[in-house]
Amino acid sequence: MITLPRLMLAALLLVGGYTFVVAPRVAAETGPAVRWETKRVEPRPTFTPGPSPSRQVTFPPAGKAFFGVFTSRGPADLTEYDGFAAAAGKQPQVMMFAQGWAVAKTFDRQPFDRITNRGMLPMLAWEPWNFRSESKQDRQRGEQPDYKLSKITGGAYDPYVKAWAEGIKNLGYPVAIRFAHEMNGYWYPWCESANGNRKGDYVAAWRHVHDLFRDAGARNVIWVWSPNVAYDGSPPLQQLYPGDAYVDWVGLSGYYGTGGLEAYQTFDQIYRKTLTEVRNISKRPVVVTEVAATDAAGRKAEWITDLLKTLPKHPEIIGFLWYESVKETDWRIAATPAASKAFAAGIAQPYFTATYSPDMVPRTAARSTP
The missing domain is CATH 1.20.5 (Single alpha-helices involved in coiled-coils or other helix-helix interfaces)
Known part of the structure; x- marks a missing residue:
């Protein structure tokens, strides 16, 4: 029963x-x-509504510049970031991390949330290649036929790009995308001088990816077009520039101490030619998206001091990101007390007192006055 x-x-x-x-x-x-x-x-960021559009503050504000950091592990491992912030004596306003298309196959919001939760603008170095199979030789590492520019433009990766566009749109806060950087080189599959690519392919691929984000309604993206500083034999930037309608910030990469640049050169000596070239093709502001210095000759601290004295003389440059990692050499400011001291002293200038908030709007004019 x-x-x-x-x-x-x-x-x-x-x-x-x-x-x-x-x-x-x-x-x-x-x-x-x-x-x-x-x-x-990660807990999803929550934001207090910002000022009305007529009262919105630009990032960085007029008369200021931001400083940021780029590490090899990004937000997945904050060890290098923590060392950088401690050496600098204050927190950066931007953090960049890299994602290769072949490895980051699905969109994950956690890296973006981790950065935003720490009060920084996330910048994604979005790389259409398989970095795990790269050759150690520069002339060969750009040969990956699966990632020819014509395949991107032809729609082979449209489902992938659209999925990321939806994911970034749904974040609800700004994200900078540095897509297919250093395109004026020969060491990546998206460079026009590599991988069977042809003249005009890069601009077509950039515009195609940009338009897929636009069509998805991903209006929270700051598009960062980022060539390497000019070198002997590098192609003119004019043929690689998508146009101001497709770009918000122009980024530049340049180091003291990389191959061919072992002799001491100041920041202006490394960047001057490329800054002039950029000025002739774009009205967008410049961000130094990768910069660092070697200490092989014992002049790293000297170079850092020069960098941070020189940047305020370039009002078109609105910020820079230091590469805080060990790769070809130890680029970290945290590597030595002298480098840390020089960096901390330089960014203590009022010029580098910019703050970041997700309700700010990116400054997109090359020059502004305080």
């Missing part, structure tokens, strides 16, 4: 059976990724 006590006992056994038999099986079948999400998921 079925009685109420027996029904209650059966229900308890059923719940207990799920808890101790079914639930462990589900966890085992879905794997550690589910547990990783549960333990490490």
